[in-house]
Amino acid sequence: DDVxxxxxxxxxxxxxxxxxxxxxxxxxxxxxxxNDPDLQQQFLRSLLQDAGRQASDPGEDD
Incomplete structure (x- = not known):
């Protein structure tokens, strides 16, 4: 799996x-x-669960 x-x-x-x-x-x-919110959420979720990392979306504060 890519993610x-x-x-x-x-x-x-x-x-x-x-x-x-x-x-x-x-x-x-x-x-x-x-541009693929589902894929992005899957990545962010996996990042937190599997790597213990909390990524922030740089576009959140636009």
Missing amino acids: DQWVHRVKRLSELGLEEEASELEQSLVELTR
Whole structure:
């Protein structure tokens, strides 16, 4: 599943101490899924559950 792979990559970067890269990938994926709210929610949910990360949607405050 694509979402599982995305979450795994973000989590792995973080585990390697590459927090800035993990955050950049996380935000890029949030932005790329903006036009597919279901996919975006699935990604955000998996990110929180599987990687313990809380991503914010940079477009929330528009």
